[in-house]
Amino acid sequence: MSLVIFVVFGCVAVGCALAMVFARNPVYGAIALIVCLAALAGEYLLLDAPLLAAFQILVYAGAIMVLYLFVIMLLNVRREEGCRWCTDWRTYLGFVLAGLIGLSFLFKASNVAHPAPPVGFHVYDVTGVAYTMFTDPTLLFIIEALGVLLLMSVVGAIYLGRRFSAEEELLMKHDRPAGSNSTGTAGDAPCGESAP
Amino acid sequence: MIQTMHVLWLSTILFVIGTAGVLIRRNAIVMLMSVELMLNAVNLALIGFARQFRDVTGQVYVIFIMTVAAAEVAIGLALFVAVFRHKRTLDTQKIDLLRW
Numbered sequence: 001m002s003l004v005i006f007v008v009f010g011c012v013a014v015g016c017a018l019a020m021v022f023a024r025n026p027v028y029g030a031i032a033l034i035v036c037l038a039a040l041a042g043e044y045l046l047l048d049a050p051l052l053a054a055f056q057i058l059v060y061a062g063a064i065m066v067l068y069l070f071v072i073m074l075l076n077v078r079r080e081e082g083c084r085w086c087t088d089w090r091t092y093l094g095f096v097l098a099g100l101i102g103l104s105f106l107f108k109a110s111n112v113a114h115p116a117p118p119v120g121f122h123v124y125d126v127t128g129v130a131y132t133m134f135t136d137p138t139l140l141f142i143i144e145a146l147g148v149l150l151l152m153s154v155v156g157a158i159y160l161g162r163r164f165s166a167e168e169e170l171l172m173k174h175d176r177p178a179g180s181n182s183t184g185t186a187g188d189a190p191c192g193e194s195a196p
Numbered sequence: 197m198i199q200t201m202h203v204l205w206l207s208t209i210l211f212v213i214g215t216a217g218v219l220i221r222r223n224a225i226v227m228l229m230s231v232e233l234m235l236n237a238v239n240l241a242l243i244g245f246a247r248q249f250r251d252v253t254g255q256v257y258v259i260f261i262m263t264v265a266a267a268e269v270a271i272g273l274a275l276f277v278a279v280f281r282h283k284r285t286l287d288t289q290k291i292d293l294l295r296w
Contacts, residue, residue: 002197002198003197003198003202006198006202006206010206013206013210014206014209014210014213017210017213017214017233018213020217020226020229020230020233021213021214021216021217021220021221021226021230023226026223026225026226029226029229030229033229033232033233036233036236037236040236040239040240043203043206043240043243044240044243046198047198047203047243047244047247048247049243049246049247049255049258051255052239052243052255052258052259055259055262056262059262059266060232060236060262060265063266064232064265064266064269067269067270067273068225068228068229068269068273071225071273071276071277072225074277075225075276075277075280075286077223077225077286090219090220091220093219094215094216094219094220095216095219095220097215097219098212098213098215098216098219099212101211101212101215102208102209102211102212102215105204105208105211106204106205106208109201109204109208110201122247122250124246124252124255128252129252129255129256129259132252132253132256133256133259136253136256139253139256142260143260146260146263146264149263149264149267150263150266150267152267153267153268153270153271154270156270156271156274157270157271157273157274160271160274160275160277160278161274161277161278164281
């Protein structure tokens with residue numbers, strides 16, 4: 001029975017992942033990825049990880065994908081014209097390379113000896129995960145490093161998102177291709193119609 | 197009963213779809229979303245192995261990967277907003293300042 005639910009969730013996840021890759025409109029792609037991540041949260045529940053299923057919904061589908069949708073709508077990314085990615089030979093090269101990577105994974109995984117799958121459920125709740133996380137010295141060091149990483153990413157995002165100074169603005173106007181004449185400060189949300 | 201090999205199959209399929217998305221799409225935001233999909237495929241494999249070996253360390257690493265993904269998204273989207281302000285496009289064929 002659990003295998004049936006696993007397959008159903010897996011088909012939803014794979015279908016939504018394909019829809020994300022092939023969606024012409026990035027907004028539809030982002031929504032398909034949200035459904036895919038929710039289906040993966042269901043898989044985590046089946047694989048004895050309820051805490052991570054909750055994190056998946058909260059952090060991925062709730063926070064990260066909303067940030068994606070916000071940026072897509074802020075930048076008003078236009079649909080790609082035509083169907084260029086399905087006629088280009090590089091597209092097929094991309095599929096072939098990705099397939100080779102997957103085949104090498106499965107070849108490696110099918111060569112190792114398979115231990116017997118665990119019998120019954122052993123659900124790790126918050127206590128179990130947190131005990132391992134905060135008692136292992138290696139994991140504690142990683143937590144410290146992740147704190148520094150998050151601080152650096154916050155500082156970097158604030159630095160990248162600042163309002164440009166006048167001379168930087170002039171440099172960019174010089175560098176920008178002819179035809180786009182809007183100034184592009186942080187205040188006005190750029191629209192797709194003004195793009196060449 | 198779910199075998200670990202089933203989990204690895206699903207994880208590989210999702211990873212390949214994410215790789216193909218990074219390789220064939222030209223929209224930078226869609227490429228970043230495909231990278232998210234690849235990270236989630238690895239998370240799924242880690243959870244499958246944590247269940248196989250009855251070791252919760254795999255799940256702890258999934259939490260770490262989620263943290264790294266959040267930092268990556270913050271920096272990546274800030275970069276894309278800056279690039280869009282500069283170039284008025286997110287087409288990776290047209291963002292060629294550092295390309296020889």
